[in-house]
Amino acid sequence: MQRITILGATGSVGVSTLDVVSRHLKKYEVFALTGKSKLETLAAQCQKFQPKYAVVMDASSAEILKGMLAATRTATRVIFGMDALCAVSEDSDVDIVMAAIVGAAGLLPTLSAVKADKKVLLANKESLVMAGQVFNQALRSSSATLLPIDSEHNAIFQCLPINKSLSVAGVDKILLSASGGPFKGLTLADMKKVTPEQACAHPNWSMGNKISVDSASMMNKGLELIEACWLFDVNPVQIDIVIHPQSVVHSLVQYVDGSVLAQMGHPDMRTPIAHALAWPERIASGVENLNLIDVARLDFEAPDLVNFPCLVLALEAARVGQNAPAVLNAANEVAVEAFLQRRIEFTQIAEVVKESMFNFNFTEPDSLELVQETDIEARRASATYISRIER
Ligand code: NAD
Numbered sequence: 001m002q003r004i005t006i007l008g009a010t011g012s013v014g015v016s017t018l019d020v021v022s023r024h025l026k027k028y029e030v031f032a033l034t035g036k037s038k039l040e041t042l043a044a045q046c047q048k049f050q051p052k053y054a055v056v057m058d059a060s061s062a063e064i065l066k067g068m069l070a071a072t073r074t075a076t077r078v079i080f081g082m083d084a085l086c087a088v089s090e091d092s093d094v095d096i097v098m099a100a101i102v103g104a105a106g107l108l109p110t111l112s113a114v115k116a117d118k119k120v121l122l123a124n125k126e127s128l129v130m131a132g133q134v135f136n137q138a139l140r141s142s143s144a145t146l147l148p149i150d151s152e153h154n155a156i157f158q159c160l161p162i163n164k165s166l167s168v169a170g171v172d173k174i175l176l177s178a179s180g181g182p183f184k185g186l187t188l189a190d191m192k193k194v195t196p197e198q199a200c201a202h203p204n205w206s207m208g209n210k211i212s213v214d215s216a217s218m219m220n221k222g223l224e225l226i227e228a229c230w231l232f233d234v235n236p237v238q239i240d241i242v243i244h245p246q247s248v249v250h251s252l253v254q255y256v257d258g259s260v261l262a263q264m265g266h267p268d269m270r271t272p273i274a275h276a277l278a279w280p281e282r283i284a285s286g287v288e289n290l291n292l293i294d295v296a297r298l299d300f301e302a303p304d305l306v307n308f309p310c311l312v313l314a315l316e317a318a319r320v321g322q323n324a325p326a327v328l329n330a331a332n333e334v335a336v337e338a339f340l341q342r343r344i345e346f347t348q349i350a351e352v353v354k355e356s357m358f359n360f361n362f363t364e365p366d367s368l369e370l371v372q373e374t375d376i377e378a379r380r381a382s383a384t385y386i387s388r389i390e391r
């Protein structure tokens with residue numbers, strides 16, 4: 001029996017993870033579930049999976065959740081706060097931690113899981129983007145196993161040989177797939193007046209709001225390129241982004257002999273989740289088989305770097321290195337939140353990120369403290385800029 005903590009259980013990835021777990025209750029037992037909002041969902045999950053702990057972020061949410069659990073006679077203990085999140089990630093009874101909190105808030109508990117030698121399933125790409133160096137240092141000095149959940153990175157992982165450096169294995173390039181998002185084909189002028197509802201309506205994937213907006217701006221692909229550099233120890237120039245609107249080929253690896261390996265499947269996060277949960281074995285995920293006759297065609301095209309400035313900014317952050325990705329990530333989180341609150345326009349997300357990046361003196365973020373300082377400073381600068389431009 002493997003015991004699992006799910007950080008961000010009430011979100012899109014968290015719910016998909018519980019769906020896979022519910023198909024294999026002889027193999028996996030839920031140790032802890034965490035969530036910041038959607039307390040009814042968290043209460044229902046606790047009732048169904050009977051975890052030892054439920055973690056929320058503040059005392060009043062904890063009181064509300066306790067009331068809900070008492071009404072259903074669920075014995076789960078409710079705790080709260082960042083220390084509690086870290087505690088359920090590093091508990092000696094835990095084998096697997098699913099890191100599915102969105103944004104920088106996921107960094108500390110995910111790092112705790114790494115330091116405590118867990119099998120860590122990483123959906124929370126922002127923690128690697130902002131703190132790749134610190135994260136990889138922690139990984140090297142632990143015996144943790146890090147498995148990518150992001151569908152593209154999980155696909156790349158599946159197409160790479162195990163325990164071999166990429167040069168020895170003859171890897172030439174990583175080809176990172178992108179659907180192009182809901183605004184593919186539009187110009188910046190067309191995108192000026194788009195609403196949060198339109199930005200969150202992804203054509204192929206159903207996801208949380210933040211990553212949906214990132215997919216619409218193509219910032220998501222930039223964050224994923226940085227994520228891939230840290231995960232697979234490659235330079236940005238070794239990764240090509242290919243637009244593939246059907247989201248069936250989740251990414252590819254090109255070898256020096258001309259071979260290109262791809263991983264394909266329906267756009268359903270339960271596939272990468274099941275892959276990583278059971279790795280190196282395989283388990284059923286609940287996803288139906290891919291019917292290539294129904295898929296019929298697979299299209300590929302180059303990314304549009306003129307109308308998607310967020311992607312260009314992320315590529316620039318990847319090239320600059322140091323704490324530029326941390327600044328990019330913090331500014332983007334603040335800007336996306338302001339867009340979702342209708343305080344700025346969609347096209348101003350890139351403006352906020354650009355302004356924050358170009359006014360920052362980059363340094364080497366070789367400690368957690370420096371990463372956190374960068375994050376705070378970049379958030380402050382972005383918030384100040386937004387207060388000047390908001391409508
Ligand atoms: P979501 O918004 O649906 O869920 C986020 C979860 O994190 C929720 O449980 C929420 O309560 C919790 N949370 C939010 N803010 C928090 C905070 N400040 N402190 C503690 N908990 C907090 O997001 P999602 O779509 O499930 O994405 C989660 C992560 O996985 C993101 O990093 C995203 O980039 C990544 N990811 C998601 C998908 C997908 O299909 N949804 C695919 C690839 C990668």
Ligand code: MG
Nearest residue numbers: 150151152224
């Ligand atoms: Mg992805």
